Amino acid sequence: THELRVQAVSQVTDRKPQPPKMPQRLEALWATDVFTLSKMQASLPKEVFKSIKNTIQTGGKIDVSVAGAVAAAMKDWATSKGALYYAHVFYPMTNATAEKHDGFISVQGDGTVITEFTGKVLVQGEPDGSSFPNGGLRSTFEARGYTAWDVTSPAYVMETDNGVTLCIPTVFISWTGVALDKKTPLLRSNAAMNKAATRVLKLLGHTDVAPVNSSCGAEQEYFLVDAHFAHSRPDLLLAGRTLFGKPPAKGQQFDDHYFGAIPDRVQVFMQDVEEKMYKLGIPAKTRHNEVAPGQFEIAPFFEAANVASDHQQLTMTILKSTAKKHGFACLLHEKPFAGINGSGKHVNWSVGNATQGNLLDPGDTPHANMQFLLFCGAVIRGLHKYGPLLRAVVATASNDHRLGANEAPPAIISMYLGTQLEQVFNQISQGQPTSSAHAGVMELGVDTLPIFPKDPGDRNRTSPFAFTGNRFEFRAVGSGQSVSGPLVAMNTILADSLTWIGDALENEMAKGTELNAAVHTVLKEVMDKHGAVVFGGNGYCEEWHKMAVEERGLPNLRTTADALPVLKADYIEELFERVGVLTPVELESRFDVYAEQYILAIEVEAKLVVSIAKTMIYPAAMRYLSELSTAIANAKAIGIEMGKESAEKVAALIQPMLDNVSKLSEAMTKHDFAAPEEHMQYSAQIIRPLMDKVREYADALESEVADDFWPLPTYQEMLFVK
Ligand code: ADP
Numbered sequence: 001t002h003e004l005r006v007q008a009v010s011q012v013t014d015r016k017p018q019p020p021k022m023p024q025r026l027e028a029l030w031a032t033d034v035f036t037l038s039k040m041q042a043s044l045p046k047e048v049f050k051s052i053k054n055t056i057q058t059g060g061k062i063d064v065s066v067a068g069a070v071a072a073a074m075k076d077w078a079t080s081k082g083a084l085y086y087a088h089v090f091y092p093m094t095n096a097t098a099e100k101h102d103g104f105i106s107v108q109g110d111g112t113v114i115t116e117f118t119g120k121v122l123v124q125g126e127p128d129g130s131s132f133p134n135g136g137l138r139s140t141f142e143a144r145g146y147t148a149w150d151v152t153s154p155a156y157v158m159e160t161d162n163g164v165t166l167c168i169p170t171v172f173i174s175w176t177g178v179a180l181d182k183k184t185p186l187l188r189s190n191a192a193m194n195k196a197a198t199r200v201l202k203l204l205g206h207t208d209v210a211p212v213n214s215s216c217g218a219e220q221e222y223f224l225v226d227a228h229f230a231h232s233r234p235d236l237l238l239a240g241r242t243l244f245g246k247p248p249a250k251g252q253q254f255d256d257h258y259f260g261a262i263p264d265r266v267q268v269f270m271q272d273v274e275e276k277m278y279k280l281g282i283p284a285k286t287r288h289n290e291v292a293p294g295q296f297e298i299a300p301f302f303e304a305a306n307v308a309s310d311h312q313q314l315t316m317t318i319l320k321s322t323a324k325k326h327g328f329a330c331l332l333h334e335k336p337f338a339g340i341n342g343s344g345k346h347v348n349w350s351v352g353n354a355t356q357g358n359l360l361d362p363g364d365t366p367h368a369n370m371q372f373l374l375f376c377g378a379v380i381r382g383l384h385k386y387g388p389l390l391r392a393v394v395a396t397a398s399n400d401h402r403l404g405a406n407e408a409p410p411a412i413i414s415m416y417l418g419t420q421l422e423q424v425f426n427q428i429s430q431g432q433p434t435s436s437a438h439a440g441v442m443e444l445g446v447d448t449l450p451i452f453p454k455d456p457g458d459r460n461r462t463s464p465f466a467f468t469g470n471r472f473e474f475r476a477v478g479s480g481q482s483v484s485g486p487l488v489a490m491n492t493i494l495a496d497s498l499t500w501i502g503d504a505l506e507n508e509m510a511k512g513t514e515l516n517a518a519v520h521t522v523l524k525e526v527m528d529k530h531g532a533v534v535f536g537g538n539g540y541c542e543e544w545h546k547m548a549v550e551e552r553g554l555p556n557l558r559t560t561a562d563a564l565p566v567l568k569a570d571y572i573e574e575l576f577e578r579v580g581v582l583t584p585v586e587l588e589s590r591f592d593v594y595a596e597q598y599i600l601a602i603e604v605e606a607k608l609v610v611s612i613a614k615t616m617i618y619p620a621a622m623r624y625l626s627e628l629s630t631a632i633a634n635a636k637a638i639g640i641e642m643g644k645e646s647a648e649k650v651a652a653l654i655q656p657m658l659d660n661v662s663k664l665s666e667a668m669t670k671h672d673f674a675a676p677e678e679h680m681q682y683s684a685q686i687i688r689p690l691m692d693k694v695r696e697y698a699d700a701l702e703s704e705v706a707d708d709f710w711p712l713p714t715y716q717e718m719l720f721v722k
């Protein structure tokens, strides 16, 4: 095994970057693999196109009678790109994407074949979904699950080395119409938010109000590790993170990787990824090195939330598959390496429409912008009232390593507004006249440099939920997660708050209060009841954690075991039912699925800890001990007394490691839990700490055992050899 390590290092050193392709012009790549509106326009009868466009752009009711014509055009386009198969793509309650492929082939009565794709199969599919986690929503005797065409997310062809497939984004529901996926609630939450937002805009006096949609731009962090190393680490292969490994002598303390020059091999990889994304109409925009060595980020230009969510899933798939081609493993795990930064996915979110624009745009004088203040106030109210929900939707076994670990946002959900806005909202709550402080201009003292306006607030990297100029940035989302859950939560709490605001405004105005005063009264109530969620200070420090909990009453739900049960709380159940996003049964099934995933993830890791400790680390340590003992005996034979301490030290680490392995194995045999809540707490409080104990001794052994005995690629090798 040590030979494997040495080989890996030399193979990695000898690797040549894949020959870079000359980047093509964007116009030549853009959306070539997407069945876009313009392709539809060119190939569909006018009336059909009008109807489809109406559904896509204004959320009009879908006219199923046009499906036949769309299917035929879609098939012609896809087959011209080389597709023989089509797939309904859906998004089950895991963070993965699922698809079932069917051929366009249709056998005729005379034995000949033609390609065929009817409206009926475009609109509805029936995969046997019984093996997808559904939290008891469908027992096997009612295993029917349907996929249904989502017209609002464009179809595309996926080209791989194995062929070309037409992919159709769909929702996944049970035969009784229960949502089994992540897309259905996202569409519902958007519709609910649209309704509530439209009402508020009308109360503000707008007569022309286009449908309101949510937007999302998700920044994706990831690690690249050479495949030679990843393949010789069972933990990376099966759990996506290292369960052992002592920190390298040099970590990220120099900050020399962050925004540094991108290594050649990585840049070629990134360009390959971006080319694939462009062809699929995914607007990749930003790329850079991240804080940790071996860590990078890619961010697209923001899009409508439903499309952005599908595109985000595709982005994760493309990152992983392209990495393989370039001899890398792409790690989307939130904490692949202990002791250095983990990976998140900042979900930038805003709401807007074609007539009023971005409803979270404060403009130059936010204090006078009633529309902005109401929408921002609605988010404040929602975040305070339902903060634990926001914590619950980012709760996974892997993300627990990141949240609250002094590098990522804390598990306490608070909101950063920036000094200017915080001041405006404080003035409102104190009933004072409002004004927007202006930051002035930035004079750099050098005539040749431009003068530019100062931003009204600095960035605050420590807040889990920050207002960043014209949108909110939810930063607690995990790098490996679907963005759908977080978007559903944000749209839902906004819909709820806007409904409350609509009611409150109507009440005030019914009393004869004029609009401006009514808005102020409503906002004052929001701030008085919910202002405690606004916090502009350092979210990492201990004082905040104490103050948040003790003085402000903001919950600190440290682990997934603490956070997930929120999904079962009455007020959350009522929220989702009232807003029309998830029924109590659908919500409960989500709790069941996520709880199970948490328990299983830790179980897999615990099994790996036991087997790696027993079959890789223990043998290496014993061989080394044996070699040491022989050397000590030999030395003694010629009268040299030495080496005993190091042998004793090794032995003193091996034994407790084994003891903890036994304790862990023993702990893992417990299976009689009254409820998933109890099982989750057991995993969090008993299993995880025992895994950490084993690791503590194993990592100490890594500092003692001769390097040429050590079986696992080291942190130094994985993070620095490229
Ligand atoms: P930073 O790292 O400074 O947060 P990035 O440029 O890496 O910024 O990412 C910002 C993300 O926010 C991008 O995906 C961008 O398209 C997105 N974004 C910008 N404006 C909006 C908006 N109004 N609504 C939603 N997302 C937005």
Ligand code: MG
Pocket (backbone or CB within 6 Å): 219, 346, 473
């Ligand atoms: Mg960001």
